[in-house]
Amino acid sequence: MLMLTPTAIEAVRTLTSAEGTPEGSGLRIFATENAEAIALAVAEAPAEQDKVLDADGSRIFMDEQAAAFLDDKILDTGLDPEGQGAFVLAQQDQTP
Template sequence: MLAMTDAAAEAISALTAQQGQDEAGGLRFAVQNEQQEGAQLALSVAPAPEDGDQVLGTDGGGKVFLEPQAAAFLDDKVLDVQQDDQGQLNFAVLQRTDET
C-alpha cells in the first residue's frame, strides 16, 4: 500500500482547503497511460473518492484516493513533498526503503 509522509499529508490538507474542498476532499491518482516500464499518472484534487478507489489518510487529515490501477502501481511507493529551487512544493512518488 502507498505510504504517505506527514509532510505530504499536511500539503494535501492545505491544497484541498485552498481549492475549497471540505474534509471529504483529497488528492486523486489515476493511471493516464500505462507503459511497460511504468505508468503515467494523472493527479487531481477531488471532492470525494470515486467508486472502487482505495482511500488513504485519516479524518481531518490529508486524504489520497487511488484508482485501482494506480493503487497497484503505487503499492511499494511513498508519497512525499519536495521543495524546488523557487520554493514551490511538489509531490514526489519515491521508492519505499526499509526505513520508510
C-alpha cells in the same frame, strides 16, 4: 500500501482544505488514459472503484492502476527544477 511523509500529509491537507473545497475532498491519484503515467487532482469524493487512504486528516483516492503502482512507494514533497513545490515518489525501504 502507499505511505505519506508528514510534509506530504500537510500538503494534501492544505490542497484539500482550500476555500471553496467541499468537506471530505481528497487528492485523487489516477492512471492517465494510456496508463503510461499517473496524474493528480483534487476531488470532492472518490470514484466508485477508488481505494481510499486516510492519513492524519488527509485523504488520498487512488484508482486501481495507481494503487497497484504506488503500493510500495512513499509520497513526499520537494522542489521541482524550477523551484516550485511538487510531490515526489520514493521506493519504500524493503529491509527487514
